[in-house]
Amino acid sequence: MAGRLLILGAGGHGRAVADLAEACGFTVAGFTEPSGRGRDVVGTDDDLGGLAARLSLDGAVIGVGNTALVRRTELFARVRRLGLALPVLRHPSTVVSPSARIGEGTVVFPHAVVGAECVIGMNVVVYSGCVIEHDCRIDDHAYLSPGAILCGEVQVHERAFVGAGAVAVPGVVIGKGATVDALVRVGGSLTAGARLSMTRTIEPGR
Incomplete structure (x- = not known):
């Protein structure tokens, strides 16, 4: 439409x-x-x-x-x-597998990649440059920031947030309402509401 x-x-x-x-x-x-x-x-x-x-x-x-x-x-x-329509907005530069499914109201920004057999729910944000590899599942209302990378078979549950440049290794689960901060490597599953941050220490004089 x-x-x-x-x-x-x-x-x-x-x-x-x-x-x-x-x-x-x-x-x-x-x-x-x-x-x-x-x-x-x-x-x-x-x-x-x-x-x-x-x-x-x-x-x-x-x-x-x-x-x-x-x-x-x-x-x-x-x-x-x-009763208003909630169209999928998918930028012309995106690469989306024919076998992927995207729910109503979801927005997919420029240069995002959505792989084979992915299922993306409703009202999801997939920001510029995201890579969502094969067999991932993104539930309703989740938010993927610019450059986030989800390797194969990752699950992102409802209202979870994945920060810019974060990387989730194959098969991990990011629980409902969980937060992954920018540039973080997600090496294991997160429970609902959990937060994964990257701690950086800067010594005086540096």
Whole structure:
């Protein structure tokens, strides 16, 4: 499909989603923000029902970033209740296996790679340069930052966050709501809500 989309969220991630939507052939009808103010902001999230009719919308996309994963989930559910379409946005430069499956509302940014038999859920963010190798499973509302690499058969559960440049070795599980910080190597599975960080010590005078 193509048509007029509303972007829910007018911050940096929302603007990036707008660029992606236009690269996919959509027209951005405007943005929502809780304050109702800002460049090209046409209302608040609570105005969705009225905005859908007034702006002749064909769909909506969640443009709220990684600092509000619970809110992303709530907004997605609200849009679905209104009956608005939540299209997959997949940049033309991506490489996606014909056997991969991608759920509604998911956004796949430039130069991402999605391998054979991967299953990506709904409302997932796959940022620029991510590599998701064969047989990975990414559950709903997860967030993969730029350059994240998931080797084969990795599982990323609902609302988990994987930081920029992180690498997950084959077969690990990143639990529900878990956080992997940037540049971290995930060598073993993470339980729900866990956080994996890279500790760096800088000695005085260096």
